[in-house]
Amino acid sequence: MFWVFFLGGMTILFLAWHFGLRRSQVRKASLPLSITSFFAFAFLYAPILVVAVMSFNNSRFRLDWAGFTTKWYAKIFGDESVTGGLEGAQLLAATQNTLVLAIISTAIATVIGSLLGYGLHRYRFPGSKLVAWLMYIPVVTPDIVMAISLLLLYQVLRNILPFFEPGMPSMIIAHVTFQIAFVAIVVRSRLATLDPALEEAARDLYASPLETVRQVVLPLALPGVMAGALLAFTLSIDDFVISFFTSGPESQTLPILIYASVKRGITPDINALSTIIVLLTMIGVFLSQILQRNQKD
Amino acid sequence: MMTKKPKLEAAGGELLTPRQLLTRAAATAGAGIVWIALFLVLPMLILFGYSFLTRDELGNAVFPLTIDNYVRFAGWDVLGYDAAYLIIVGRTILVSLVTTFFCVLIAYPLAFFIAAHKPQVRDRLMIFVIVPSWVNLVIRTYAWMIMFNPSSPITQLAVSLGIVKPNEGLYPSDFAVYLGMVNVFLPFIVLPLYSAVERIDWSQLEAAQDLYATKTQAFFQVLVPQTLPGLTAGIILTAIPALGMFVVPDLLGGAKVALIGNSIAQQFGSSRDYPFGAAISFLVMGLTLLVLWLYARRVGEKGMRDLL
Amino acid sequence: MELNIGERRKRVLDESVDVHFKDIRKSFGDAQVLKGINLEIRRGEFFSLLGPSGCGKTTLLRILAGFEFADSGAVLLRGQDVAPLAPNQRSVNTVFQNYALFPHMTVSENVAFGLKMRKVPAAQIKDKVMSALEMVEIAAFADRRPAQLSGGQRQRVALARAIVNEPQVLLLDEPLSALDRKLRVNLQVELMRLQARLGLTFIFVTHDQEEALTMSDRIAVMNKGVIEQLGGVQEMYERPSNAYVAKFLGSSNLLEGTVTAPNTVKTILGELEVRDHLPAVGKDVLLSIRPEKIQLSKAQNTAQNTVAVSVTDDIYQGATGAYRVKTTIGFELEVNTMNSGVTDSDYEVGDQLYAHLPANLMVVLQGNSRLDPDALEGK
Numbered sequence: 001m002f003w004v005f006f007l008g009g010m011t012i013l014f015l016a017w018h019f020g021l022r023r024s025q026v027r028k029a030s031l032p033l034s035i036t037s038f039f040a041f042a043f044l045y046a047p048i049l050v051v052a053v054m055s056f057n058n059s060r061f062r063l064d065w066a067g068f069t070t071k072w073y074a075k076i077f078g079d080e081s082v083t084g085g086l087e088g089a090q091l092l093a094a095t096q097n098t099l100v101l102a103i104i105s106t107a108i109a110t111v112i113g114s115l116l117g118y119g120l121h122r123y124r125f126p127g128s129k130l131v132a133w134l135m136y137i138p139v140v141t142p143d144i145v146m147a148i149s150l151l152l153l154y155q156v157l158r159n160i161l162p163f164f165e166p167g168m169p170s171m172i173i174a175h176v177t178f179q180i181a182f183v184a185i186v187v188r189s190r191l192a193t194l195d196p197a198l199e200e201a202a203r204d205l206y207a208s209p210l211e212t213v214r215q216v217v218l219p220l221a222l223p224g225v226m227a228g229a230l231l232a233f234t235l236s237i238d239d240f241v242i243s244f245f246t247s248g249p250e251s252q253t254l255p256i257l258i259y260a261s262v263k264r265g266i267t268p269d270i271n272a273l274s275t276i277i278v279l280l281t282m283i284g285v286f287l288s289q290i291l292q293r294n295q296k297d
Numbered sequence: 298m299m300t301k302k303p304k305l306e307a308a309g310g311e312l313l314t315p316r317q318l319l320t321r322a323a324a325t326a327g328a329g330i331v332w333i334a335l336f337l338v339l340p341m342l343i344l345f346g347y348s349f350l351t352r353d354e355l356g357n358a359v360f361p362l363t364i365d366n367y368v369r370f371a372g373w374d375v376l377g378y379d380a381a382y383l384i385i386v387g388r389t390i391l392v393s394l395v396t397t398f399f400c401v402l403i404a405y406p407l408a409f410f411i412a413a414h415k416p417q418v419r420d421r422l423m424i425f426v427i428v429p430s431w432v433n434l435v436i437r438t439y440a441w442m443i444m445f446n447p448s449s450p451i452t453q454l455a456v457s458l459g460i461v462k463p464n465e466g467l468y469p470s471d472f473a474v475y476l477g478m479v480n481v482f483l484p485f486i487v488l489p490l491y492s493a494v495e496r497i498d499w500s501q502l503e504a505a506q507d508l509y510a511t512k513t514q515a516f517f518q519v520l521v522p523q524t525l526p527g528l529t530a531g532i533i534l535t536a537i538p539a540l541g542m543f544v545v546p547d548l549l550g551g552a553k554v555a556l557i558g559n560s561i562a563q564q565f566g567s568s569r570d571y572p573f574g575a576a577i578s579f580l581v582m583g584l585t586l587l588v589l590w591l592y593a594r595r596v597g598e599k600g601m602r603d604l605l
Numbered sequence: 606m607e608l609n610i611g612e613r614r615k616r617v618l619d620e621s622v623d624v625h626f627k628d629i630r631k632s633f634g635d636a637q638v639l640k641g642i643n644l645e646i647r648r649g650e651f652f653s654l655l656g657p658s659g660c661g662k663t664t665l666l667r668i669l670a671g672f673e674f675a676d677s678g679a680v681l682l683r684g685q686d687v688a689p690l691a692p693n694q695r696s697v698n699t700v701f702q703n704y705a706l707f708p709h710m711t712v713s714e715n716v717a718f719g720l721k722m723r724k725v726p727a728a729q730i731k732d733k734v735m736s737a738l739e740m741v742e743i744a745a746f747a748d749r750r751p752a753q754l755s756g757g758q759r760q761r762v763a764l765a766r767a768i769v770n771e772p773q774v775l776l777l778d779e780p781l782s783a784l785d786r787k788l789r790v791n792l793q794v795e796l797m798r799l800q801a802r803l804g805l806t807f808i809f810v811t812h813d814q815e816e817a818l819t820m821s822d823r824i825a826v827m828n829k830g831v832i833e834q835l836g837g838v839q840e841m842y843e844r845p846s847n848a849y850v851a852k853f854l855g856s857s858n859l860l861e862g863t864v865t866a867p868n869t870v871k872t873i874l875g876e877l878e879v880r881d882h883l884p885a886v887g888k889d890v891l892l893s894i895r896p897e898k899i900q901l902s903k904a905q906n907t908a909q910n911t912v913a914v915s916v917t918d919d920i921y922q923g924a925t926g927a928y929r930v931k932t933t934i935g936f937e938l939e940v941n942t943m944n945s946g947v948t949d950s951d952y953e954v955g956d957q958l959y960a961h962l963p964a965n966l967m968v969v970l971q972g973n974s975r976l977d978p979d980a981l982e983g984k
Contacts, residue, residue, distance in 0.1 A: 197703060197705035198705050200699075200701070202707075202722075203672075203693045204671075204697075204698055205698065205718045206693045206719050208693060208722075211722060215718075219709045
């Protein structure tokens with residue numbers, strides 16, 4: 001039965017895990033520790049794997065395994081002949097919205113956020129401590145509270161400027177708002193690792209303030225800026241709650257689309273779509289981590 | 298020879314007058330500050346103000362100002378006392394605490410396990426921990442819906458064990474919500490906790506044993522306390538956002554497990570009572586700000602870095 | 606052009622003043638770090654600012670470089686007030702304590718930086734960089750990054766990067782403190798040779814008195830924001846002006862006493878003949894004699910300025926021997942001897958010896974004529 005295969009597979013995986021990692025251990029990790037960690041990882045990856053597996057399930061409505069197929073992927077990539085699930089146009093629009101939103105908001109947030117991080121790091125102006133604290137609000141606050149407060153803001157501002165109708169501009173502003181905080185924190189962190197004597201050395205060697213930034217600060221801060229940008233991009237692509245409350249009928253993003261489909265009833269191409277998104281996300285995270293690790297100059 | 302007025306020093310080999318300092322600060326951080334003021338601070342103030350408005354029959358938010366929304370939240374409604382919302386708050390706090398508890402329980406061994414490997418392997422393991430957290434929340438929760446569906450092997454096992462009635466899924470249920478929440482928040486605790494564990498000075502274990510402590514005593518009295526800052530950061534990053542979570546209870550709990558996040562969402566959806574929703578949101582926001590403020594006071598500017 | 610170090614010492618220095626600190630005062634918040642520093646540094650000299658951490662020496666250097674601003678007073682560089690000039694406008698270059706090499710640039714690019722900023726033509730940059738690298742003997746590493754270099758190598762790059770700009774004055778902020786002893790000694794000699802060859806004015810900050818003594822033409826001993834003594838190396842060592850300098854520069858035995866006759870001082874060790882200039886009869890004095898100047902002998906010695914002592918501590922240091930001896934009253938003296946192979950001078954704990962304090966080698970200290978333990982610690 002299913003369970004036989006499953007448990008067998010898990011045991012094999014565990015053995016590979018346990019004995020594979022033994023070799024690279026600096027301190028010996030006990031067996032219970034190894035078991036717990038294995039299950040923790042399995043637990044974390046279970047949802048992803050399940051979705052990936054189901055994306056190959058040849059069944060329109062039920063979850064029973066009905067044979068292997070790649071038709072759901074075909075559908076997403078444009079094959080009209082596959083029936084069931086989402087409309088192709090809807091999917092395309094949502095993907096477009098998600099990407100446009102992410103790219104624009106990341107671009108804006110990276111510029112403003114990096115400058116903010118730099119200014120906070122370099123200049124002790126009155127209120128800089130308060131601003132530094134404010135930056136952590138988006139990190140800790142539940143998404144829904146952020147979403148609601150922006151929603152209400154737009155309600156109020158709408159009376160002054162029609163610009164703030166639910167839609168792409170509103171979503172961009174909302175995304176940029178939390179992205180700026182994350183970018184500023186990451187950039188500031190990176191700048192804090194720089195030796196202050198480097199800037200003094202540049203000045204000592206006849207560089208003007210602007211040249212000091214261009215020649216010394218910027219090149220060394222760049223990994224931080226890139227890491228911040230990547231983080232911002234991922235946050236935007238991933239965001240559901242804030243987008244949900246600030247979006248208009250024309251500006252559905254992929255997470256919103258997926259949520260709506262899930263509420264309506266399980267649609268098989270969601271699995272394929274999700275798997276693709278997961279893969280892309282993983283690539284993004286790997287890149288970001290590599291950049292962050294390279295900070296250790 | 299007379300000298301000019303003393304100037305301020307700003308790091309980086311520059312001596313600036315106060316005016317120059319402000320100009321430079323404005324040129325760099327200015328845009329960000331204006332943005333934050335406009336789109337972070339102002340909304341919070343509006344949220345606060347909105348919570349005192351009244352909802353008219355048409356569903357619009359109008360004056361007069363009133364504290365009715367808060368009163369209603371506390372339980373006193375037209376029909377007498379009903380602590381429905383307070384119960385929801387209680388349930389939400391319970392879910393948040395239980396989630397946090399289980400996350401900590403799993404995260405500690407995981408963190409120590411990872412820290413036991415050599416640096417390159419450690420880094421790679423940590424990347425593997427982080428990756429799932431960047432996968433869309435909706436997708437991950439949806440996956441549990443699949444796994445807890447009546448026709449899945451997991452549910453069928455539960456049926457054969459008698460835990461669940463046949464044709465019912467493992468969701469919607471409390472259990473599913475807890476599981477989903479832990480699944481979402483586990484990486485958030487592992488990250489700061491692992492940072493703290495990575496920085497532990499293991500030679501202290503030997504020093505303690507040299508001073509007659511047993512291995513266990515040394516471990517719990519000397520090493521674990523060193524992880525406290527990371528643990529605190531992790532708890533804050535889990536417990537607070539968990540309070541406002543609405544996707545997981547919505548998808549995995551249905552109507553049975555409504556948390557405060559769901560109530561808020563409802564006010565802005567089907568119920569269309571914005572002022573009331575604002576009041577609830579503000580309470581959650583207020584709690585968040587309070588915790589953040591206390592945390593900042595405790596750990597100082599440098600300590601805040603643990604949060605990200 | 607190799608310069609014999611001894612010859613270096615005897616070279617005649619231009620009397621013109623390169624740097625003039627006029628009554629410099631500086632506070633950081635409540636702490637007064639510089640309390641009125643007056644100092645003239647001559648062109649072409651190797652000048653050291655010596656003192657314990659916190660004495661203000663680095664702050665003084667940074668004021669000259671332009672990274673700090675004095676609260677009052679003036680700094681003149683070749684007669685010109687530097688106050689209105691930003692650091693990048695001053696013809697002064699710094700070798701930083703932790704080198705501050707730009708990690709994202711190669712060695713050549715680091716060294717070329719100052720020239721690049723001053724818009725020197727590219728062809729000239731190449732030549733100047735090469736000759737600077739050769740001068741510090743690091744040309745082979747021209748294309749490496751700082752991360753790939755050892756501490757000593759980075760030091761040289763930092764040096765090259767500064768001298769390539771031919772500044773009027775070169776500032777060195779404890780550049781050798783991060784290196785191990787042997788390397789440090791080698792680099793000391795190299796720095797001295799370099800300085801003599803280039804003829805630049807060096808202002809060298811250090812807390813290591815041996816280093817300052819070895820390398821400098823003149824030293825200023827600083828303590829808590831003031832200059833305790835300023836002068837040539839030999840002069841300052843042989844004739845410290847006060848107890849602090851006597852104890853900071855090398856070691857010293859200090860004796861309180863009262864003048865009883867034009868050349869005699871009554872001390873706890875008895876009546877001592879002192880050839881140095883004494884104050885009037887009846888006045889209190891503080892005397893100092895260096896451990897290496899005291900002569901020990903086993904043979905009975907009844908000459909003036911001799912005390913009977915017994916050895917309480919005997920520390921073998923290889924080339925030298927450090928002894929602690931106690932007089933019959935219990936007064937302790939530090940004595941150093943050379944391990945020249947004469948078996949007679951190999952003493953042991955418990956030996957009964959005679960210590961002779963030559964009259965012409967006892968120094969009268971200015972300032973407080975009574976010992977103040979706090980002042981000695983620099984509190």
